[in-house]
Amino acid sequence: MTRRAPVLFALVAVGVLFAYPFWWLLSASLKDRSHVFDNALLPSPVNPQNYTEVWRAVPLLAWVGNSVAVGVAAAVAATVSSAVVAFGFARFRFRGRTVLFGLVLATMMLPAAVTMVPVYLEWHAVGLATTQVPLWAGNLFGSAFYVFLLRQFFLGLPAEVFDAARVDGAGPWRQFTSIALPLARPGLIVVFVFELKAAWTDLIRPLIYLREPELYTLPRGLKAVLDRFGQGGEAQWELVMAASVVATVPMILLFLVAQRYFVRGVVTQRVEE
Amino acid sequence: MASAREARAGWLFVLPWVAGFLLLTAGPMLYSLFLSFTHYDLLKPARFAGMSNYREMLQDERAAKALWNTVFFTLLHVPLQIVLALGLASLLRRAGRSAGFFRTVLFLPTMTPPVALAALFLLLLNGQNGAINAMLGWFGFTGPQWTTDPAWIKPGLVLMSLWTAGSTAVLYLAALTRVPGERYEAARLDGASPWRQFWHVTLPGISGTVYFTLIVNTIASLQVFTEAYTMFFGARPSTPAEGDAALFYVIYLFQEAFGSLRMGYASALAWVLFLVIAAITALQVRLSRDYVHYEDRA
Numbered sequence: 001m002t003r004r005a006p007v008l009f010a011l012v013a014v015g016v017l018f019a020y021p022f023w024w025l026l027s028a029s030l031k032d033r034s035h036v037f038d039n040a041l042l043p044s045p046v047n048p049q050n051y052t053e054v055w056r057a058v059p060l061l062a063w064v065g066n067s068v069a070v071g072v073a074a075a076v077a078a079t080v081s082s083a084v085v086a087f088g089f090a091r092f093r094f095r096g097r098t099v100l101f102g103l104v105l106a107t108m109m110l111p112a113a114v115t116m117v118p119v120y121l122e123w124h125a126v127g128l129a130t131t132q133v134p135l136w137a138g139n140l141f142g143s144a145f146y147v148f149l150l151r152q153f154f155l156g157l158p159a160e161v162f163d164a165a166r167v168d169g170a171g172p173w174r175q176f177t178s179i180a181l182p183l184a185r186p187g188l189i190v191v192f193v194f195e196l197k198a199a200w201t202d203l204i205r206p207l208i209y210l211r212e213p214e215l216y217t218l219p220r221g222l223k224a225v226l227d228r229f230g231q232g233g234e235a236q237w238e239l240v241m242a243a244s245v246v247a248t249v250p251m252i253l254l255f256l257v258a259q260r261y262f263v264r265g266v267v268t269q270r271v272e273e
Numbered sequence: 274m275a276s277a278r279e280a281r282a283g284w285l286f287v288l289p290w291v292a293g294f295l296l297l298t299a300g301p302m303l304y305s306l307f308l309s310f311t312h313y314d315l316l317k318p319a320r321f322a323g324m325s326n327y328r329e330m331l332q333d334e335r336a337a338k339a340l341w342n343t344v345f346f347t348l349l350h351v352p353l354q355i356v357l358a359l360g361l362a363s364l365l366r367r368a369g370r371s372a373g374f375f376r377t378v379l380f381l382p383t384m385t386p387p388v389a390l391a392a393l394f395l396l397l398l399n400g401q402n403g404a405i406n407a408m409l410g411w412f413g414f415t416g417p418q419w420t421t422d423p424a425w426i427k428p429g430l431v432l433m434s435l436w437t438a439g440s441t442a443v444l445y446l447a448a449l450t451r452v453p454g455e456r457y458e459a460a461r462l463d464g465a466s467p468w469r470q471f472w473h474v475t476l477p478g479i480s481g482t483v484y485f486t487l488i489v490n491t492i493a494s495l496q497v498f499t500e501a502y503t504m505f506f507g508a509r510p511s512t513p514a515e516g517d518a519a520l521f522y523v524i525y526l527f528q529e530a531f532g533s534l535r536m537g538y539a540s541a542l543a544w545v546l547f548l549v550i551a552a553i554t555a556l557q558v559r560l561s562r563d564y565v566h567y568e569d570r571a
Contacts, residue, residue, distance in 0.1 A: 007367045014361065015378045021436065022381070024404060025393050037402040081289050088286025092279050100287065107298055109488075109554060113496045113523045114547040117530045117539050118301035118308065124315065141293020172282035201386040203499045208531055219388040226392050227508035237396060244389035251384040259377065266440050267447040269489075 029241035050242040063221035074136035074199035085142035086150035108144040146191045153187035190265040193258045218247040309541035314534045326541035339525040347494040349431045362445035379439035391503035394433045423518035452478035498523040
């Protein structure tokens with residue numbers, strides 16, 4: 001196949017361009033202060049102390065812990081609640097179902113920035129505005145995109161298994177927990193990894209809600225590192241790069257482990273209007 | 274014949290979403306509409322202010338600047354992202370067995386936390402010794418001051434945003450594989466060049482998906498926040514020139530609400546954004562009736 005050669009050549013060129021920033025980041029995080037900007041592919045001398053130095057300067061371990069806790073809470077809440085709601089839409093007929101599901105789809109188009117202020121005021125009113133709770137608790141009510149996605153999974157399950165279970169005396173909740181959930185496992189994983197990534201990478205909500213540096217998630221902490229050591233601060237960019245690597249590597253690993261679920265989620269993104 | 278028991282079970286299952294819709298969407302929207310007619314700083318009770326917030330917006334040069342910056346960014350970012358993603362997807366489509374590997378490489382940047390991405394690109398885009406200008410130098414170009422020249426800050430942000438085109442490309446790739454192969458054969462028999470095949474077979478075949486990404490990416494782009502905020506705002510105030518060039522609408526909204534505690538004015542800004550986005554989406558939906566073929570429904 002000689003006609004494949006130009007395609008592969010173009011892909012290799014694009015691939016190098018897309019991979020280069022990662023390599024640059026990793027390499028810069030291991031350079032010493034005077035070499036951060038040298039654009040050399042390999043650091044020389046190699047300076048792994050950047051990691052211990054940033055570790056000592058800021059509570060990086062606490063931030064990793066916060067990100068894991070918030071990310072898992074957000075992902076579990078979104079997965080469980082969206083599955084419950086999606087099962088309701090997929091499995092039961094009730095008056096108003098079509099209208100209500102239309103409303104679910106409509107909220108997917110609603111710009112989140114519009115509810116930023118009033119939702120903050122709600123958390124302020126209940127005294128939780130400076131805690132980590134607002135970063136995940138909103139997910140307890142199901143989220144439109146995940147409801148849509150899981151409904152597709154549930155609709156794909158054969159109706160006979162539910163009918164058989166009903167004959168055996170299984171109520172709606174039993175049908176959900178013992179039949180629907182195990183069969184829709186791939187869909188649940190898609191929702192879990194999507195929301196884990198969304199919570200892990202979010203900056204705007206931690207900026208709004210978190211005041212104490214000990215409560216910061218990694219992106220909020222990384223922004224503090226950048227303000228202190230980068231941009232007009234102490235000009236220690238190698239520390240900023242080391243902290244950036246710490247924030248990025250878990251997401252790279254998550255993708256390599258769960259690649260097919262991410263791809264499946266992206267491909268299912270397209271909603272039929 | 275929905276039984277009463279079935280209906281009851283259905284409502285119980287969807288109840289969490291209904292509660293969330295009232296508490297976190299519909300309620301807040303109405304609350305913010307009310308607040309937009311008040312002055313409110315969290316400390317004193319809200320005071321009724323009539324239309325004064327909206328009148329102030331009409332004269333607010335920073336609000337106008339922020340809106341213009343956002344529209345400018347969106348007009349560059351959305352079409353370029355779609356064209357690049359289409360190109361990448363077409364390449365992946367023809368890559369044969371190596372498609373999986375390259376898909377991973379192109380998708381990985383979308384996993385990077387935007388704050389890390391912004392910190393990294395501050396250095397890559399650096400005018401004096403950044404890698405991007407070094408590469409432009411190989412081809413004899415003198416790159417601009419991407420991070421300090423107000424005229425080049427937004428183009429720099431657009432360039433950076435293209436690094437995450439991979440997820441759109443993966444979506445297009447899925448749509449491309451659904452275009453029936455017979456259509457390409459028919460076109461080839463008619464002697465259509467690859468370019469004509471693209472315009473007359475590929476594009477009509479995936480136009481529904483392209484249209485979907487146009488709407489979704491436009492809505493997201495009009496709310497652009499994290500990268501520009503990370504690079505040009507925060508603890509250390511940016512110089513006025515840089516700050517104004519990167520002042521996007523949601524950044525301004527955020528500053529007014531949580532920096533100046535002007536919750537009423539910020540709510541007015543939010544409602545105007547909502548109406549702008551709704552109008553643009555409605556326009557796109559109208560235009561699509563003439564241009565989109567819906568045969569590529571999943």
